[in-house]
Amino acid sequence: MPTGLKITQGTFSYLPDLSEDEIRAQIQYGIDNGWAVAIEYTDDPHPRNSYWDMWGMPMFDLEDAAGGMHEVTRCREAFPNQYIKVSLYNPKLTKQTIALQFIVNRPNHEPGFRLVRQEGADRTIRYTMEPYAASQPHGDRYAD
Amino acid sequence: MAQGITPEKLISPPSQGTGMYKGDSNFDDRFGAAKSPEEFQELKDPLREIPDDLEVDAQKLFTESKVKDVLHRLDSDLVALENVKERISEIAHLLLIDRLRRSIGLEAEPPTLHMSFTGNPGTGKTTVASKMGQILWKLGYIRKGHVVTASRDDLVGQYVGHTAPKTREVIKRAMGGVLFIDEAYNIYRLDNERDYGQETVEMLLEVMENDRQDLVVVMAGYRDKMDRFFSDVPGISSRIAHHVDFPDYNAEELLDIGRMMLDAQRYRFDADAEKAFKDYINLRLNRPHFANGRSVRNALDRARMRQAIRLFDAAEGGRTLTKKDLVTIQAEDILASRVFDDLHQTSTSDGNSGNGQAKTGAKAKSGSKSKK
Numbered sequence: 386m387p388t389g390l391k392i393t394q395g396t397f398s399y400l401p402d403l404s405e406d407e408i409r410a411q412i413q414y415g416i417d418n419g420w421a422v423a424i425e426y427t428d429d430p431h432p433r434n435s436y437w438d439m440w441g442m443p444m445f446d447l448e449d450a451a452g453g454m455h456e457v458t459r460c461r462e463a464f465p466n467q468y469i470k471v472s473l474y475n476p477k478l479t480k481q482t483i484a485l486q487f488i489v490n491r492p493n494h495e496p497g498f499r500l501v502r503q504e505g506a507d508r509t510i511r512y513t514m515e516p517y518a519a520s521q522p523h524g525d526r527y528a529d
Numbered sequence: 530m531a532q533g534i535t536p537e538k539l540i541s542p543p544s545q546g547t548g549m550y551k552g553d554s555n556f557d558d559r560f561g562a563a564k565s566p567e568e569f570q571e572l573k574d575p576l577r578e579i580p581d582d583l584e585v586d587a588q589k590l591f592t593e594s595k596v597k598d599v600l601h602r603l604d605s606d607l608v609a610l611e612n613v614k615e616r617i618s619e620i621a622h623l624l625l626i627d628r629l630r631r632s633i634g635l636e637a638e639p640p641t642l643h644m645s646f647t648g649n650p651g652t653g654k655t656t657v658a659s660k661m662g663q664i665l666w667k668l669g670y671i672r673k674g675h676v677v678t679a680s681r682d683d684l685v686g687q688y689v690g691h692t693a694p695k696t697r698e699v700i701k702r703a704m705g706g707v708l709f710i711d712e713a714y715n716i717y718r719l720d721n722e723r724d725y726g727q728e729t730v731e732m733l734l735e736v737m738e739n740d741r742q743d744l745v746v747v748m749a750g751y752r753d754k755m756d757r758f759f760s761d762v763p764g765i766s767s768r769i770a771h772h773v774d775f776p777d778y779n780a781e782e783l784l785d786i787g788r789m790m791l792d793a794q795r796y797r798f799d800a801d802a803e804k805a806f807k808d809y810i811n812l813r814l815n816r817p818h819f820a821n822g823r824s825v826r827n828a829l830d831r832a833r834m835r836q837a838i839r840l841f842d843a844a845e846g847g848r849t850l851t852k853k854d855l856v857t858i859q860a861e862d863i864l865a866s867r868v869f870d871d872l873h874q875t876s877t878s879d880g881n882s883g884n885g886q887a888k889t890g891a892k893a894k895s896g897s898k899s900k901k
Contacts (some may be wrong), residue, residue, distance in 0.1 A: 451701075453701075
């Protein structure tokens, strides 16, 4: 069972983790709407980190969710202890944006965030959120 | 190496297929829900537990399913090819009985449906393959009915590291449907051991074995080359459950095919033309590079062109064309073919050279004055 603070990002993240069938159903829903399927992964859990690494090319020409699930499985095999999300991109003119995005894999232990206070002039305080995981260099995070 | 998605969820539990799976493995524990009787039944040996005299409603399933419809369509759409139809009918019935078995809890692995179509040029391999998607979809074996056609160019890369993504792309696109590999023997080239085709073959083998429920692979090609391909790559032949051989058509069947093709394009033969076309087929059969259905199609395309010229000349000559003119192929449109030249050169020497062009011209002239 995952421990620590479960980060919430994208759709469904307040729910229990999605099952395989639920992920498949969501991907199929996207494909049926004409959306492209993309897989992304990262080990930087900061909420403002919007630049995740792409796992392969976005898949624009799928007919069936099996192709998307195939890549989800491969990405999990490669990065079992990182965050992986599925993005469904609506390529329609005037939309051209992510329509649905949800996390399908997360590290076993999510240590959470440290609050850093910076003392400024006149007793001002600036607050910074720092993920504990990010104190390790990229690649060494979420080792267990 | 535990993850957020727990391993229990990754390995699909047996209850997943029955819709009993809640997604959250703690759900039942937390809410103290009793396990349903279905879940208990799953644990026992169904072969022994289900009473032998349990009745199944085969009639209902058979009428509800589209099997009859599919087989009927196949019969009317394809001329001859009895062994192909028979094989598809076998598959259809197997899938139906499979569904019946599942309805009373007798789970079985879905059958392997990878196929290889071998036969001479123009025997209908590609035509049948492109119908296969719809057929298997209607029978409920695949989730989508699309056919992805791939050849060597789509699968094999140009440089190191190019092949795997390329092949995977095609495989993913075909998932849920049929992957049709035309002239499959081109993928693998035995004489060049640095050829990247080997990689494609290995990926295909893996997918054919592990993703059977997601993808049906159909390979097609000429018989001798496919046989060599199968002997060069030993794993492939055994992973293909259905080796279907497409026999050559005889003259009668080719005439039927020609009639169907014309019908589909809203043309028809008049009585003389049909006789002429029969003669044409008999002559063409024995000439080199005969390609069965494809030769028939080409011959008809040329006949349509000649008909167009004939009609144009007639119209120029002041004749009023009717719908009947537009849809009718006449004997002269067919007799103008070069195939008849040989016949006349070898068997006749009676002034009438049988030169089609001259004949057409003469006929057209007779109906007009303005022919230059």
